[in-house]
Amino acid sequence: DSGVTQTPKHLITATGQRVTLRCSPRSGDLSVYWYQQSLDQGLQFLIHYYNGEERAKGNILERFSAQQFPDLHSELNLSSLELGDSALYFCASSGWPTGGIQETQYFGPGTRLLVL
Amino acid sequence: KNEVEQSPQNLTAQEGEFITINCSYSVGISALHWLQQHPGGGIVSLFMLSSGKKKHGRLIATINIQEKHSSLHITASHPRDSAVYICAVSSAAGNKLTFGGGTRVLVKP
Numbered sequence: 579d580s581g582v583t584q585t586p587k588h589l590i591t592a593t594g595q596r597v598t599l600r601c602s603p604r605s606g607d608l609s610v611y612w613y614q615q616s617l618d619q620g621l622q623f624l625i626h627y628y629n630g631e632e633r634a635k636g637n638i639l640e641r642f643s644a645q646q647f648p649d650l651h652s653e654l655n656l657s658s659l660e661l662g663d664s665a666l667y668f669c670a671s672s673g674w675p676t677g678g679i680q681e682t683q684y685f686g687p688g689t690r691l692l693v694l
Numbered sequence: 695k696n697e698v699e700q701s702p703q704n705l706t707a708q709e710g711e712f713i714t715i716n717c718s719y720s721v722g723i724s725a726l727h728w729l730q731q732h733p734g735g736g737i738v739s740l741f742m743l744s745s746g747k748k749k750h751g752r753l754i755a756t757i758n759i760q761e762k763h764s765s766l767h768i769t770a771s772h773p774r775d776s777a778v779y780i781c782a783v784s785s786a787a788g789n790k791l792t793f794g795g796g797t798r799v800l801v802k803p
Contacts, residue, residue: 682727
């Protein structure tokens with residue numbers, strides 16, 4: 579158990595809908611990262627938050643947005659969903675010493691999203 | 695050409711064999727990560743390297759910064775080592791993480 583929790587575990591929705599994925603980092607970790615893993619694209623970095631502020635952006639679509647709240651949990655919002663958004667979405671957290679993207683990351687179990 | 699290339703894509707070994715997975719990258723990095731993804735989907739960070747060599751149990755990771763190459767070795771492989779091993783690099787600017795395509799390892803008893 580990495581200490582990172584993600585909800586929900588599974589999500590089935592329809593095209594055009596909007597969903598919110600939630601991540602709680604390990605206790606004390608200030609950084610949260612979001613990743614997408616699809617069959618055809620592999621793992622892709624989406625976005626990194628540190629202590630409530632966006633630190634780095636990867637291949638995140640404009641239809642997707644994220645935020646990190648004062649209690650350090652994070653939410654990834656996916657809107658106007660398309661079939662191609664079906665994927666596993668992971669969050670990870672890191673802490674010592676800088677919470678930077680080069681530090682060891684602890685992954686949550688993932689949310690499996692299926693868009694029909 | 696992808697920024698991070700792994701080889702082989704697939705590997706089958708007999709229990710007890712020595713396994714090597716390679717990762718080459720073409721950009722400046724601040725660190726290289728080796729991750730393990732089990733058939734159930736969970737991802738575990740195995741190593742984070744910026745130079746030299748690290749060892750944890752039967753796993754050894756090395757990196758050669760000048761040659762932009764890293765290897766992950768599994769000694770005395772066991773069926774429970776069957777998983778996908780993924781190499782990822784953190785950019786030198788610290789603003790991007792790029793993943794290799796993964797190496798699927800199957801260890802037969």
